Amino acid sequence: MQGTIKVKHKGYATPEGTKAFVAIMKRLYSMPDLHYRSAQGWSADEHLQLSSMGVGTYLGDVDRRTDEQVTTAVIHSVAHGWNIIDTASNYRLGHAEVSIGHALINLLGGNAAKEFFRDPIQARVPSPASVSPLPQYEVERMRQMDLAYQRASRSDITRDMLFISTKAGFVTRGFVDTLVQEARIRSDEVVQKSHCIHPECLRLSLLQSLERMNLKTVDLFYLHNAVEMQLPAIGRPRMMQRLKAAFEYLEMARAEGRIRWYGLATWDCFRKRPGDALYMSLADVLALAEAVGGSTHGLRFVQLPISAGMPEAFTVRGWQPLDANASAIEANKTFLEVAAALKVGVFASGPLQEGELLRKATGRLDGIAELMAHRTTAGKLLQFARSTPDVLSSLVGQKTREYVEDNLQVGISPPLNAIEFQHAYQMYDKIMNRVVVGTGK
Secondary structure (H helix, E strand, C coil), X not given: CCCCCCCCECCCCCHHHHHHHHHHHHHHHCCCHHHEEEEECXXXXXXXXXXXXXXXXXXXXCCHHHHHHHHHHHHHHXXXXXXXXECCCCHHHHHHHHHXXXXXXXXXXXXXXXXXXXXXXXXXXXXXXXXXXXXXXXXXXXXXXXXXXXXXXXXXXXXXXCEEEXXXXXXXXXXXXXXXXXXXXXXXXCECCCECCCHHHHHHHHHHHHHHHCECXXXXXXXXXXXXXXXXXXCHHHHHHHHHHHHHXXXXXXXXXXXXXXXXXXXXXXXXCCCCCCCCCHHXXXXXXXXXXXXXXXXXXXXXXXXXXXXXXXXXXXXXXXXXXXXXXXXXXXXXXXXXXXXXEEEEECCCHHHHHHHHHCCCCCCCHHHCCCCCHHHHHHHHHHCCCCCCEEEEECCCHHHHHHHHHHHCCCCCCHHHHHHHHHHHHHHHCCCCCCCCC
C-alpha cells in the first residue's frame, strides 16, 4: 500500500528560537528593537521575544480564495518580522486553522517566503505602452521587496521561532450532537446551543486544531469567550466550577505536551466594572488556576479588545484587585497594570474593531502629531494599539496584499513611548469624544 505520511511540526516557541528570529529580522530589515517584547516563560530568567504585532485570522469567507489569502498573509507577515499567529477553532469554520497549517508547511520548509508574489517581478513592471503605468517609486519598491524575499529564503524559519495560539469553546451543532449521542457530554453542558467548555469538548477541539495546523504542540490555548457565554446562562458559581474542570483538563494537556500555556480570550469581562453581571476579576481566575495547577500553573496569558476606541484596559482604575481577597479600589490600578503585576501577558485584539473604528476615525486623526508618520488611518490606529504600555502584542486581521503590506510598514517603525502614547490618546479622545464601538464575536 502506498501513501503519504503526514509528519507534524514538533516543538514550540523558545527563548533561543525567538531570539534567533529577532536576529534574522534585524539583519534583513533593520527592525527596531522595540518591535519585540519580552514575555516571561516558565522561570524568571526565561523570556520569549515576541513581535509587537501579530497575525489575526478571524474574518473572511469560507472559500478557497480566502484560504489562499490567509495562507499567503501569514507567510508574508512572518517573513517580515511578525512571529505571533492567532486563530480559533471556529474561525471561518476551521478554515483559518487549515490556512495556517498550509502556511507553516511552506514557512518551516524555509523556502516559501517569496511565494507571496506568485508572478515574477517582470510581470508587474508596466511596459512603456501601459495606459496607467505604475509610478517609478512603486516599481522600485516591488524590486526591493523581491530582493528581500530572496534574502529571507536563505534564512530558515523554524518552529521554535513562532508563537501560535488558538481557541476553543464555540462548537457546531453537528459536533455537539455526536458527543451527546455517544453520552460523552450532557446536552446541558452546551449553552446557547453553541458554546461548551466541557473537558471532552476541549480535548477534541484541541486535537482537531493540532491536526488542521499540522502541529504537535500549540503555544497558547485559550478558552474562547467562556465568561461572556457561560456566565449569563448558568450563573457565577456553576461557571467557576466549569472553569475549574476546564483548567484541570488543560493542565493535563500541558503534561501531555499538546499545549504550553492556556488563558482566556475575552471580549467584555475584563472591561466591565465590579458589580456588572459580566465582570470578572483576573485575580480570581489566577487563584482558580493556582488551586488546580499549583504555583507553576499554565494560565499565563489573556486576550481582550484594546484600542483607541475601547480604552478601558489602560484608562480605568480601581476595577481589578491585585489579589483575590483584596479590594480593587485600594489597588487603584488599570487592568494592564494589574496584569503586569500578576505576571500575566496581555494580547490586544480588535485594534480596528472589525473596521468600525476605522470607518469612524478616517480623516479625523491627521492632526495627532505622534501618528503623523503613518499615512493611513489604519496605520495610525495600529501604531496606537501596538504602543499601549504593558501590552505584549496587538493582533491584526489581514488578508489582502495591499493591507498586509500597509500593516507591515507600521511594524518597521518604533512604537510610541509612554508619554507619546498618553498625549496621542488625549488628542484622540478630544477629537472623537471617546466613541466606543464594536461587538463581540
